Amino acid sequence: MAYVxxxxxxxxxxxxxxxxxxxxxxxxxVPEIKTDQIAEQLGRAVDRVMAEGSxxxxxxAALAIKQAQGDLIEAAFLLxxxxxxxxxxxxxRPVETSAMLIHRRISAxxxxxxxxxxxxxxxxxTHRLLDFALAADADSAMxxxxxxxxxxxxxxxxxxxxxxxDMLQAxxxxxxxxxxxxxxxxxxREPMSFPAGRDIRLQALAxxxxxxxxxxxxxxxxxxxxxxxxxxxxxMGDVSIEIEPPELGFAIDIGRITxxxxxxxxxxxxxxxxxxxxTRGYGLCFGHGERKAMGMALVDRxxxxxxxxxxxxxxxxxxxxxxYHSDNIEATGFVEHLxxxxxxxxxxxxxxxxxxxxxxxxxxxxxxxxPQ
Amino acid sequence: xxxxxxEAHDLQxxxxxxxxxxxxxxxxxxxEVLAIVGESGSGKTTLLKVLSGSDKPDAGQVLYRDPELxxxxxxxxxxxxxxxxxxxxxxxxxxxxxDALRMGVSAGGNVGERLMAQGDRNYGNIRQxxxxxxxxxxxxxxxxxxxxxxxxGGMLQRLQIARTLATHPRLVFxxxxxxGLDVSVQAKxxxxxxxxxxxxxxxxxxxxxxxxxxxxxxxxxxxxxxGQVVETGLTDQVLDDPQHPYTQLLVSSVLQA
Amino acid sequence: MNGYNFAYLDEPTKRMIRRAILKAVAIPGHQVPFGAxxxxxxxxxxxxxxxxxxxILGADDVLKxxxxxxxxTTNAVSIRRFFSHVAGVETTTRTRDATVIQTRHRIPExxxxxxxxxxxxxxxxxPLAKLEPSxxxxxxxxxxxxxxxxxxxxxxxxxxxxxxxxSYDYPVMxxxxxxxxxxxxxxxxTLKMNRMPALQLFGAGREKRIYAVPPYTTVRPLDFDDxxxxxxxxxxxxxxxxxxxxxxxxxxxxxRGSRMFVCSDTDYCADRRGEMEGDAS
Ligand SMILES: [Zn+2]
Numbered sequence: 001m002a003y004v005x006x007x008x009x010x011x012x013x014x015x016x017x018x019x020x021x022x023x024x025x026x027x028x029x030v031p032e033i034k035t036d037q038i039a040e041q042l043g044r045a046v047d048r049v050m051a052e053g054s055x056x057x058x059x060x061a062a063l064a065i066k067q068a069q070g071d072l073i074e075a076a077f078l079l080x081x082x083x084x085x086x087x088x089x090x091x092x093r094p095v096e097t098s099a100m101l102i103h104r105r106i107s108a109x110x111x112x113x114x115x116x117x118x119x120x121x122x123x124x125x126t127h128r129l130l131d132f133a134l135a136a137d138a139d140s141a142m143x144x145x146x147x148x149x150x151x152x153x154x155x156x157x158x159x160x161x162x163x164x165x166d167m168l169q170a171x172x173x174x175x176x177x178x179x180x181x182x183x184x185x186x187x188x189r190e191p192m193s194f195p196a197g198r199d200i201r202l203q204a205l206a207x208x209x210x211x212x213x214x215x216x217x218x219x220x221x222x223x224x225x226x227x228x229x230x231x232x233x234x235x236m237g238d239v240s241i242e243i244e245p246p247e248l249g250f251a252i253d254i255g256r257i258t259x260x261x262x263x264x265x266x267x268x269x270x271x272x273x274x275x276x277x278x279t280r281g282y283g284l285c286f287g288h289g290e291r292k293a294m295g296m297a298l299v300d301r302x303x304x305x306x307x308x309x310x311x312x313x314x315x316x317x318x319x320x321x322x323x324y325h326s327d328n329i330e331a332t333g334f335v336e337h338l339x340x341x342x343x344x345x346x347x348x349x350x351x352x353x354x355x356x357x358x359x360x361x362x363x364x365x366x367x368x369x370x371p372q
Numbered sequence: 373x374x375x376x377x378x379e380a381h382d383l384q385x386x387x388x389x390x391x392x393x394x395x396x397x398x399x400x401x402x403x404e405v406l407a408i409v410g411e412s413g414s415g416k417t418t419l420l421k422v423l424s425g426s427d428k429p430d431a432g433q434v435l436y437r438d439p440e441l442x443x444x445x446x447x448x449x450x451x452x453x454x455x456x457x458x459x460x461x462x463x464x465x466x467x468x469x470x471d472a473l474r475m476g477v478s479a480g481g482n483v484g485e486r487l488m489a490q491g492d493r494n495y496g497n498i499r500q501x502x503x504x505x506x507x508x509x510x511x512x513x514x515x516x517x518x519x520x521x522x523x524x525g526g527m528l529q530r531l532q533i534a535r536t537l538a539t540h541p542r543l544v545f546x547x548x549x550x551x552g553l554d555v556s557v558q559a560k561x562x563x564x565x566x567x568x569x570x571x572x573x574x575x576x577x578x579x580x581x582x583x584x585x586x587x588x589x590x591x592x593x594x595x596x597x598x599g600q601v602v603e604t605g606l607t608d609q610v611l612d613d614p615q616h617p618y619t620q621l622l623v624s625s626v627l628q629a
Numbered sequence: 630m631n632g633y634n635f636a637y638l639d640e641p642t643k644r645m646i647r648r649a650i651l652k653a654v655a656i657p658g659h660q661v662p663f664g665a666x667x668x669x670x671x672x673x674x675x676x677x678x679x680x681x682x683x684x685i686l687g688a689d690d691v692l693k694x695x696x697x698x699x700x701x702t703t704n705a706v707s708i709r710r711f712f713s714h715v716a717g718v719e720t721t722t723r724t725r726d727a728t729v730i731q732t733r734h735r736i737p738e739x740x741x742x743x744x745x746x747x748x749x750x751x752x753x754x755x756p757l758a759k760l761e762p763s764x765x766x767x768x769x770x771x772x773x774x775x776x777x778x779x780x781x782x783x784x785x786x787x788x789x790x791x792x793x794x795x796s797y798d799y800p801v802m803x804x805x806x807x808x809x810x811x812x813x814x815x816x817x818x819t820l821k822m823n824r825m826p827a828l829q830l831f832g833a834g835r836e837k838r839i840y841a842v843p844p845y846t847t848v849r850p851l852d853f854d855d856x857x858x859x860x861x862x863x864x865x866x867x868x869x870x871x872x873x874x875x876x877x878x879x880x881x882x883x884x885r886g887s888r889m890f891v892c893s894d895t896d897y898c899a900d901r902r903g904e905m906e907g908d909a910s
Contacts, residue, residue, distance in 0.1 A: 009701045009702055009703040010701070010706050013707060013710075081667050083667065084668075085637075085639070188666075188667075189664045190662075191664060191665065191838070192837075193662065194764060320763055320765065324764075329667070329671075329672065330672045332672075333671035333672025333674060333676075333835060334672055334673040334752065334835055337672075337673030337674050340673075340696070340704050340733075341697045342734070342813075343697050343878055343879075343893075344697045344734045344735055344815055344876070345734060345796070345798075345813050347815070347863070347878060347893075348815040348817065348861060351796065351862065352796040356790050451773075455769075455773055456773070477781055477785060478785055478788055478789075481788070485778070485780075486777070488781060488784065489777025489778075490777075493780075494854045495784065495787055495853040496855050498784065498853075516788075517788050517789065
């Protein structure tokens with residue numbers, strides 16, 4: 001009978017998993033992709049999965065991308081679910097991005113500056129023309145040899161590349177960030193509560209969805225919470241991670257990770273207590289993620305509206321709205337859960353609607369009985 | 373002898389270099405309408421916020437005397453008590469009714485909300501009270517299930533007044549209640565407020581920049597300038613024979629207008 | 630399962646969740662924030678319920694998992710498998726035999742006992758959320774027991790439709806103090822919560838809240854004196870077991886409008902059919 005059709009969940013799940021595995025593998029005549037190929041050749045995808053999965057491990061991110069057939073949100077979810085089971089040995093010391101080994105570093109507000117402009121590996125000035133050579137046999141594609149430019153060869157990069165906004169700050173033109181040794185909150189251990197401090201906000205944005213931050217940042221440029229941004233500095237490169245085990249009493253270097261950092265310069269008209277000056281929007285993410293870091297910096301600044309005494313009526317300025325909706329793992333779960341059966345709720349809605357309709361048919365003058 | 377309903381003693385509040393309240397004291401007796409007048413930036417709105425508990429002064433006290441004559445320090449009571457006070461003994465009429473009304477809730481629901489917040493659990497009763505109040509503010513009872521967004525500006529303000537008065541507060545704060553309305557609508561609304569206030573024996577603290585509104589509604593007036601009370605007294609007396617040069621200027625500018 | 634602790638979560642995390650549960654039991658109906666972890670199942674698919682279950686599960690427990698009242702719906706199967714995988718506990722589909730029942734959207738028809746715990750999966754723990762989106766504001770409203778706004782919603786329903794139209798996730802007052810979302814169970818199930826002998830625990834993973842109704846606590850659906858809470862149920866008997874007091878699923882049997890009504894609680898229905906066959910022989 002018909003009713004039997006909705007049974008058999010166990011078998012259906014097994015069959016679905018089998019089918020999924022076959023789909024993931026694709027045509028078996030085509031060689032299976034290796035995770036090291038993903039890590040090496042789909043680096044930006046790996047970076048995004050590490051950032052949104054909030055776990056820096058290129059190999060695991062590559063595995064997640066393979067397992068998720070390139071669905072990057074699914075991959076970030078896999079990485080997060082793994083991350084949550086890992087023990088915590090230590091918290092690192094704050095990373096020092098001024099000591100970054102720079103791969104790319106640009107400022108849009110100064111033509112030249114200490115440390116120089118370093119264009120680095122960017123799509124910015126490429127022509128977006130499909131390169132059919134890449135579609136040909138992989139081995140035949142031309143790869144330029146790594147020849148360091150004369151300038152790079154001549155002057156080895158300085159150990160410290162000063163941050164542009166620090167220069168503005170030294171001049172008194174940039175609002176100072178409050179210094180604190182307080183232990184920052186941890187949104188992976190403690191539920192968010194409001195009002196949320198900047199530590200919490202930045203954490204949430206750092207693992208937030210790139211598309212969401214992009215769209216919100218974009219909205220601030222289009223008049224929904226105007227903040228007149230300039231890219232003070234965008235830098236990408238490697239930084240050392242240091243931990244300070246209590247039994248040692250001094251810091252040790254445990255490795256390097258790639259980070260992208262963006263500092264936006266925004267106008268601020270001043271208040272009754274403060275003179276006009278610039279303010280900072282800050283973005284930082286794992287890997288090479290300029291779009292993410294820039295969106296984050298715009299949204300970080302937008303969320304400071306209330307603190308700076310500005311009107312806070314645009315979506316990007318609504319801290320609760322932004323923080324509750326930036327996490328794509330939460331969002332995708334809740335949106336996609338609509339696929340789960342809801343027949344019980346739907347059945348009660350059906351009965352309610354039928355009841356209202358029955359009333360309406362039997363008694364045309366419904367509801368409160370007031371004349372219209 | 374009756375005792376004041378609300379007293380303020382030596383209120384001080386500073387915003388940066390600006391003295392928003394500079395040693396302000398006042399008292400309000402039951403059933404009395406007090407107008408606070410002054411230009412924008414004079415501190416009148418700040419005073420209203422401090423008196424109603426939403427802004428804290430740097431120094432000074434605001435005391436409220438409940439129906440049992442017990443005195444309460446408005447800024448020392450906790451948020452729950454203050455909120456309860458705002459839902460029972462007190463009412464607040466905003467300049468923009470959209471800030472106070474729930475625009476997605478019917479007129480009846482808007483009027484009934486305070487009753488429900490106070491624990492009324494009888495639908496028929498809530499509805500009857502809502503109908504009575506709509507009649508008192510001259511809104512057609514047939515509009516009871518309509519959403520406020522279908523109402524005109526004057527109707528919205530009357531609906532806000534009905535919503536505020538439905539639980540019979542003793543003290544109502546009004547912030548430019550006729551601001552933003554055109555003149556004929558203003559006149560009608562002022563008439564309505566005056567008759568409601570006298571019929572219900574409400575005590576009202578009214579903030580307005582409009583001397584004519586103060587003259588029509590208030591028994592007593594308090595003139596503010598740069599955070600200070602420059603003159604206070606019976607409305608007719610102050611407006612007919614202003615002592616302070618600033619009051620004289622205010623009165624003459626309205627005469628010219 | 631290799632590489633994972635009993636019932637998946639590590640012990641410090643379980644302790645954290647148990648502390649939240651204890652606090653929730655001490656303040657019935659109050660939402661306790663907790664450090665919800667990322668689970669290997671997606672948010673919205675029961676991560677809150679799973680974390681509560683993982684935190685309370687012992688090796689001797691017998692677990693039943695239902696979704697829409699049925700043991701055999703895909704999500705119920707998936708969660709049951711997860712726990713037999715990571716905890717190795719015995720599972721059952723029989724309500725009577727279970728010590729812990731994790732549920733989505735239903736309360737079993739068979740009355741629960743004091744030896745059982747019912748764990749609800751909760752998508753949106755904040756009953757005021759649809760009326761007031763800001764959690765900072767709803768937190769205030771709970772603190773001050775300021776629930777007039779919820780009554781405004783009921784008032785609006787009666788004014789427009791003549792009766793309250795909330796058909797599931799019907800707001801309830803717990804112990805006369807806290808307004809609570811019973812999770813999206815049908816309004817039909819709401820009264821089963823009142824003075825239930827079993828402990829009722831509610832877990833919301835994405836929203837990171839746990840709350841509880843201790844045994845024998847009063848749970849009252851919100852209503853008006855002159856418009857009391859009333860149950861809606863399809864006016865039919867179960868086509869399989871003939872029950873007239875159970876909540877029914879409507880099953881469309883062809884594309885010409887034919888349908889049948891059967892118990893949503895599959896264990897209850899099967900049990901009754903067993904009894905009826907027994908009676909017949
Ligand atoms: Zn049945």
